[in-house]
Amino acid sequence: MNNYPESIFLIIISLFCFFYAMYFMQRNAKETSAASFAAANFAMGIWNLLRAIKNMIPGQYYLSIGAVTYLVIEFSAYTLFLFSYRYSVPTEKQNNKVAYLPLIFPASTIIALLYAKAGLFALAGTRPLHVWDYLHTIYGYALISTAAVLFVIRCVSSFQQNKTWYMVLTSILIVFIIQNFARYFNKLGYLPELTATIDYFYDVCTLLLVNLAFFAMYSDLNETVISECRKKLFDRTDMPLFVFNLNNEFLTANEIAKVMIGRNTNTALHQYMKYDEIFPAEVFRRLGISQGNSDEQMFYLSNVKTGTMYFCTKLQVYRGHSKKELGYYCTLFDLDSYNLLFKNMESSAYSDPLTGCLNGSSFFMNFRVEMQSTHEQCLLVAAGLDCLAEINAVLGHKAGDAYIAAAAQILRDTLPENRIYRMESSTFAIILKASQLSVITELFAAIRAACSKYSREKSYPLVISAGYAVVGDRDVDINTYYATAVSNMMLDRRGHTAV
Structure with missing residues (x-):
């Protein structure tokens, strides 16, 4: 592409990225795949906007934004990794230390930017590479490659949720990474006659990746349910809370719910367990309601082994302000704890x-x-x-x-x-x-x-x-x-x- 047409194309990609970032950031909670997707789109939007600006400014100003470019590339690679980690790794296996550990390198870049010479941050390809250039390159490609590996592992596993979109997203991500490597080696001087073609396909792959990822996330009802519940419910209740999709498959739960299930059934929760696996009939019994009835909004559960009684409420989850039902959540109130609370209240009252x-x-x-x-x-x-x-x-x-x-x-x-x-x-x-x-x-x-x-x-x-x-x-x-x-x-x- 010529500079100005390519710049317009890159600005269009940036606008898509910013729109998708705002859409998901306003509707989702932190530490979810949707929130990390919003962060990845924002970083990708900044990166493409910088590329567009560099195409349109005179050469003497080109190096002035080199340090900013370094940081944006690193954060783009990191947020892409974070998105793949949140989206590919089951919720119960995620570890925030693993998710946030790669941030050490961008933080080091910021420190180096403040204390090292500005010449250290010239863009790769403008002059012989320095040590930091190599580290920066290894960091970026290691993270995006890890992101692709996580997607591939999830695709070949027994995971069946939203699999069509998931495979499409994985495929375009792999193509995007291949284009990244091709573009990198081209910048080093290999196949200079294909520079325009490689740049063209790189930009097209970026546009496809951004849009296909959006449609994959938007169509993934399970992730939407998780994000909606985490945003609106998890910080507002200290009662056990379980989230299910429309197929009665478990999606997520707050910490007190995990402790409660472990104490009652010695069962470790994992995504897509069936409702009856979490609340088996031999342990939990609905009182006054047949075991097969799952349409009730309020019911009682009794632990037949311990005698503990729970009052359960079941409410539907909808997409935003629309009436499209996505799943439901159950909240359990320990009636024994309430009885003790009332006794304490009565005691303190008199x-x-x-x-x-x-x-x-x-x-x-x-x-x-x-x-x-x-x-x-x-x-x-x-x-x-x-x-x-x-x-x-x-x-x-x-x-x-x-x-x-x-x-x-x-x-x-x-x-x-x-x-x-x-x-x-x-x-x-x-x-x-x-x-x-x-x-x-x-x-x-x-x-x-x-x-x-x-x-x-x-x-x-x-x-x-x-x-x-x-x-x-x-x-x-x-x-x-x-x-x-x-x-x-x-x-x-x-x-x-x-x-």
Whole structure:
């Protein structure tokens, strides 16, 4: 091709590359074949755009973009390798260290660009090759050759998904690599009479590779399902999530799903397993729904060996905003974990985490029940830690919490048969039987004695004041009795200054 017609052709290739890159980048998540395909197209677009620019600029400016060209070629080779790795290697066998390790060389090129002489980065073929030229060439051809090998290995394997497009893509990639080698040797001076022909076929192969790869990716519904689910679901749930295609073949799962299956069935997940292989009938049983029914949106799964119950939701996956169904995903909710969560929530709703006592909500609920279930009198005792504000100010809030916990323990030890309720910051409530009225003075004295014993080794004394109210009339509001007990506790507090 002449320079300007070839440049126009290269710009057209670049536009295709940029369009495909934007199309897939907007619709897919990272660490998928679609995302790496977008990156490969972007790098390929930059590379062809640079080639077009070099064809149209004067020779004295040709070397000024040599270093940029080096980097673009290396990233183009790397992203092509990354695409083949993500697309050819089964998801469960992929290793991010392997995928990203080749980035070391482009990073080294950037460092060399910053610290070495600019002449080192002259384009291959413009003058005798330097060591870096050889390394750069070996790196690029090694990666694109590895990409072709990965495609070929997948083609000759038992893999049957989207195989027609896959074989077409592999074939054009091999032709593209052959053209790359032919063009390289031509630049070294071999077969100079075929330069125009080699360049022409190289550009045509590039255009075919870009477009056929796009149609292969677009028509691969499995990869689309994987990308859609990774983008929209994987980072938004901490529940086991399994993705299937329309043939009930497994595509991918999040990490917690892999752990869950390994724990329940000792089965290692791999792509294109059947649904029944992952959830075998001898381990998992659907409750109330026949085993052959796969159209339900919600159902229960029970592990017949462990008794663990799961609530499952099954939702369809569509291509973008269209109504074309691509597959579905299942999310499993461990009902045993939910039961434990609800128990913990209930416990925290009615208990005080600092002291382990029941809290004020529990007090009013239990006291109402007791008042309605019996007509006998009882005693409502209010006990409070004195001078908590001073303790917090002098010793700190952490020490204040320790004093509150100690006060609760003293009340539990002194009144072991009674429930202790923590009402406010330093106030507790205890419900006693009416028969204990005759020994109430001794009980309060025992509380003060325990406080005195605790305070012997403390820099600040622990003092508990106490008061009570006799509960008799069931028509009187609970708050009235509690206010009376607190009022008597305050009178007790005024009557002593230390224990």
